[in-house]
C-alpha cells in the first residue's frame with residue numbers, strides 16, 4: 001500500500017537533511033538494482049531524486065501528464081536505448097516537502113534497504129552501481145585524433161559540409177576510496193550554474209555530469225526555452241565573460257547553431273519567438289557564446305512546442321554539425337567510439353510543473369574500476385587539430401578533475 005510505504009519512508013528519513021534523503025533514495029535504488037537519478041538544477045540548492053520500478057524505452061510528450069526523468073542517447077541503438085524513468089518515487093529536495101510515492105506496490109525490498117541506507121553513517125559508501133555491459137569504450141591517441149580532425153577540415157575546405165563536432169574519450173582508473181555520491185556533491189559545489197546529474201540504470205550504466213547546455217525547458221507558465229551554445233575559450237587569469245574577445249571562427253560556429261534553431265522554428269511556422277544574445281557565459285574553466293530563445297506556448301498557439309522542438313533540435317549542431325545529415329554521417333565514419341549517452345540529452349519531465357532537458361556534456365561514465373570522460377569540439381574549415389585536442393582536454397577536466405585524487 002502506498003500509504004504504508006510513504007509513512008515508512010517518512011520515518012526512515014527523520015533527522016536527515018534533504019540532500020541526505022536524496023542520497024539515501026539513490027543508494028537504496030542502486031542496491032536494489034532499480035533505475036534512479038539524482039540531479040540539481042542550475043542556480044538552485046535542491047538535490048532531487050527519483051526511483052523507477054522500471055525503465056520505458058520511449059519518451060512521453062513533454063507537456064504532461066507523464067512525470068519522470070529522461071535519459072536519451074546521442075543515437076538510439078540496441079545497446080543505447082531511450083530511457084524514461086517514471087517518477088514512482090520522487091523527492092524534490094526541499095526541507096518542508098515529503099518523498100512522493102506514486103507506485104502502488106513499491107517493493108518490500110526497496111523499503112527494507114532504504115531504512116538502512118537512511119542511517120546517517122551509511123548514506124555514502126555505495127559500493128556497486130550499474131555498468132554498461134560492454135565496459136568502457138576505446139580511447140583515441142592524440143596523433144590519431146589530430147589526423148581525424150585534419151581529415152574533417154579537408155572535407156570542410158572542399159565544401160562538403162560547414163561544421164562537424166568530433167569527440168573523444170579518456171579513461172582513468174578509479175582511485176582508492178572513490179565515492180560516487182561525494183563526487184556528485186563536489187560537482188554541485190563546483191558548478192552552481194550547471195545541471196549536475198547522476199543517473200544509474202541497470203544494463204545501461206552510470207553517468208555523472210555537470211552540463212551548461214539547455215536543450216528544452218518548459219516552465220510552470222508554459223514558456224518554452226532553448227539555447228544556442230557554442231564557441232569555446234579557456235578562462236585565463238583575470239578574464240571575465242565581459243572582457244572576452246571572440247575570433248571569427250567561434251562567432252561563425254555559434255551562428256550556425258543559432259541558424260539551426262531558427263530553421264526549426266521556421267519549419268513549424270513559428271515566428272513569434274524571442275531571441276536574446278549572443279553573450280558570453282562561463283561554464284567551469286571555459287567561456288562559451290550563448291543565445292537564448294523563448295516562446296510562450298499558449299500565446300503563440302503551439303500547445304506541444306516542447307515536444308515538437310525536441311524532435312527537431314536533437315542533435316543540434318552544437319554536438320552534431322551542419323548540415324545535420326552530412327555531419328552525422330561523418331561522425332559515424334570518423335569516430336571510433338560509440339558516444340552512448342554523451343551528447344544525448346537528459347533531465348526531469350513535468351516534475352515541479354517544469355520540464356528541464358539538457359544536452360549531456362561535461363560528463364563521464366563511471367564503471368566499477370574506471371571512469372570514462374567524453375568531450376567534443378566543433379570543427380570548421382579553419383580548425384587547428386592541436387587546438388581542438390586541447391579544447392576537448394579542457395572540457396573533460398570539468399569532471400575529470402574530481403577523479404585525479406590518486407595523482408595529486
Ligand SMILES: C=C(O[C@@H]1C=C(C(=O)O)C=C[C@H]1O)C(=O)O
Pocket residue numbers: 165167213229230231232288318319361362374375376377378379395
Ligand atoms: C561538444 C561539447 O560542447 C559543445 C561544443 C562547443 C564548441 O564546439 O565550442 C561548445 C559548447 C557545447 O555546445 C562538449 O562539451 O563535449
